[in-house]
Amino acid sequence: MESLAAALVNDGQTTIANALLAHYREIGVTNDELLVYLQFKRLIDQGNQFPDAAVIAKSLGESTNAVFQRLHEMLAKKLLTIESITADDQKIHDRYNFDGLYDKLAVALKKQPVSTQASEQATSENSRQKVFRAIQTEFGRDLSPIEMESISKWFDEDHYEPEVIELALREAVLRQVYNLTYMDRILLNWQKRNLKTAAQVEAERQRSIEQRLNSAPQPQRQTGANAGPKIPLFKLGEDQS
Template sequence: MDQLTQAIINGGQTTIANVLLEHYRELGLTNAELLVYLQFKRLMDQGDTFPDANQVAESLGETSNTVFQHLHEMLAKKLLTIESVTANDQKIHDRYNFDGLYEKLAVALTRTPKTETATVVENNENSRQKVFKSIETEFGRALSPMEMESISKWFDENHYDPEIIELALREAVLRQVYNLTYMDRILLNWQKRHLTTAAQIEADKQRGIENRLNSAPKPQRQTGANAGPKIPLFKLGEDQSK
């Protein structure tokens, strides 16, 4: 058996549905993201449910940060989720789940290629990407897959407006707290107080400033012994030597 044949047999096969290759652009999947998905699928088909991004990066000739960036873009588009499951060894393990990709494919097959709704979805995804990039810039590092999923939940489950998430990021940076847990507490506090727009949040902050100024103790006019030295009064032209 020649070396190529042996490599093909030992390496196994990775199959991909032709309908996905035909319609992947309609799902918002880019060419680069499709390649990343195929590499992850290859490793997952071989039994690795949570492949190492460094291994995928090496196969693609890219950096691990580039691979993580593509993963978080797929998370933002709800093409990918990261699940925690209990394995046979009773330990909790993370795994990638690309079911969302095929769920969106099923929807894409039932609609027209490009509608006004699709344009709105695309604009929302652009806003989401802007938030991801802002957080990474302020934190000074790339986000982990779990952090990417947490941010996606702010959009998909909590339905926070992107502008509000940006405001929460600004509050966290001002306090030099660079983690999503702190941002989540800020967002939850605003939600409980029914502050659902950036304008409402800014108005609430302004009221807080005004209340603090109004409640601050005012300086008291000193009298008696603490009033300080008396300043003599005299009329203009009066002889002061008297």
């Protein structure tokens, strides 16, 4: 067998459902995201469950940051999750799971009319992407896949409102602590105090400020030589003659 043909056989093949190629735009997958998915699927099919983004970037002729950005968007759209599994060596490893992409494809193939629920889901995904972008902007760097997954869990498992997450981000930035662990502690603290909405958080903040002001010691009046000028006791408008 010719060397080129042997290489083609040894590298194996990646099979893609035609339905995905025909309908990927309908489920919110962009052309760039599809290419990234295909490259990841190629390596996953070869046995690499957590491919290096740098390898993908080299294949696509893009930067690693660009690949991370595509992953970020796919996580936000619930097309991708990152799981931790125990491998044969009994060590815990991460892996990419693109089942969400096919779950959405299955729904699209049913050709159900756009409903209020679908509209609400789209709004939710837009809010989620806004939070991802806000955190990335304030941190001044691209988020790692693990960080993206942590943020997704705030939405999917903890059910924090996007506005509440943004308030936690503001608190972290004010204190110049640029990590998700600190934000998570803030969110847990609010959750324990049953502060579930941005309005409740802001109201509690205002109440705390007023409480501190009311409990602050009042300035004492000075007497004797250190006392300031006396204030006349007469009222404005009275005859002062």
